Amino acid sequence: MANIWYIQVNRHCNNACHFCSNPSNWNNISYERWLELIDDFIEKKYLGIIFTWWEPTLSSDLAEWIEYANKKGIENRMISNGMMCSSKDYISKLSKSWLKLIHFSVYSCYEKIHDFLTDTPWSWKKLMMSITNALNAWIRVQINTVINHYSENHLDETVRFITRTFPPIKHFVWNNLDPLMMRKTKTAISTLPNFRIFKDPLARAMKFLEASWRTFRVERVPLCYIEWFEWASTETRKIVKDEERIVHFLDERETVRQYWKYWEHDKNKDCKQCSLNSICAWIYKKDDYFSNVNVYPQKLSQERKNIIIKKILK
Numbered sequence: 171m172a173n174i175w176y177i178q179v180n181r182h183c184n185n186a187c188h189f190c191s192n193p194s195n196w197n198n199i200s201y202e203r204w205l206e207l208i209d210d211f212i213e214k215k216y217l218g219i220i221f222t223w224w225e226p227t228l229s230s231d232l233a234e235w236i237e238y239a240n241k242k243g244i245e246n247r248m249i250s251n252g253m254m255c256s257s258k259d260y261i262s263k264l265s266k267s268w269l270k271l272i273h274f275s276v277y278s279c280y281e282k283i284h285d286f287l288t289d290t291p292w293s294w295k296k297l298m299m300s301i302t303n304a305l306n307a308w309i310r311v312q313i314n315t316v317i318n319h320y321s322e323n324h325l326d327e328t329v330r331f332i333t334r335t336f337p338p339i340k341h342f343v344w345n346n347l348d349p350l351m352m353r354k355t356k357t358a359i360s361t362l363p364n365f366r367i368f369k370d371p372l373a374r375a376m377k378f379l380e381a382s383w384r385t386f387r388v389e390r391v392p393l394c395y396i397e398w399f400e401w402a403s404t405e406t407r408k409i410v411k412d413e414e415r416i417v418h419f420l421d422e423r424e425t426v427r428q429y430w431k432y433w434e435h436d437k438n439k440d441c442k443q444c445s446l447n448s449i450c451a452w453i454y455k456k457d458d459y460f461s462n463v464n465v466y467p468q469k470l471s472q473e474r475k476n477i478i479i480k481k482i483l484k
Contacts, residue, residue: 221235234267247270249273277320372388406478
């Protein structure tokens with residue numbers, strides 16, 4: 171099992187993304203509390219730790235935490251918007267602390283769309299500079315993309331742009347929107363994606379990456395929308411492999427342990443007719459935000475289903 175611990179080191183950001191799923195509350199984790207969590211993490215024998223939400227680079231202790239985790243033999247990485255890492259001095263500091271991997275959030279290959287979604291001028295240019303700096307510092311880079319209305323029709327274009335501009339990048343992750351806690355402004359609501367529109371561009375992106383020997387994962391997208399790539403579903407993989415993760419939130423939730431039951435959401439009646447129903451998580455908050463999404467029950471042989479499961483377990 172590849173159990174992962176996500177730790178929010180702060181809850182404020184230097185971007186203002188319209189679809190942000192963990193809005194700022196200006197909380198920060200103390201250095202001492204972080205050490206307590208790491209020790210608990212070691213006892214639970216988790217595989218790795220991810221510094222996240224919403225912008226870990228704004229913490230003055232980040233480099234020390236990374237160095238401490240490395241000394242304890244813990245695989246660690248971070249998710250970043252790329253604003254701070256546009257500084258060569260800053261990325262050098264992270265490199266010297268032995269940070270091995272950064273997930274950069276790239277929302278579109280088009281500068282105007284990315285800057286609109288982050289609600290922050292120049293964020294795209296800084297992000298491109300950050301990716302360049304990280305790769306030059308021999309830090310591995312992976313790309314996270316939030317599937318949303320404004321970039322859903324060119325997911326494949328974004329992938330092709332990134333691989334052409336930054337050939338060393340080998341892994342991509344698409345996350346469908348988590349609308350529960352995002353802003354409820356008219357603009358924020360307008361970012362909700364249309365599943366019928368993003369299905370084909372996502373399929374083209376996955377086919378391109380597979381053909382170029384790159385890897386990818388998809389989160390919060392039901393299996394009937396990623397046909398032939400069901401094995402790439404983050405939730406399906408966790409259900410099949412019986413994985414869990416712990417998320418330490420900087421709000422009233424605090425530490426939450428998420429296991430297989432967490433990955434299954436309310437489903438339509440038609441889902442019961444689907445051969446993959448038992449390993450499909452369906453859509454998070456469907457009735458509240460995605461009520462117009464259609465179901466396409468899959469009729470697969472047991473042999474075909476076993477192939478999917480074997481590909482996940484290998």
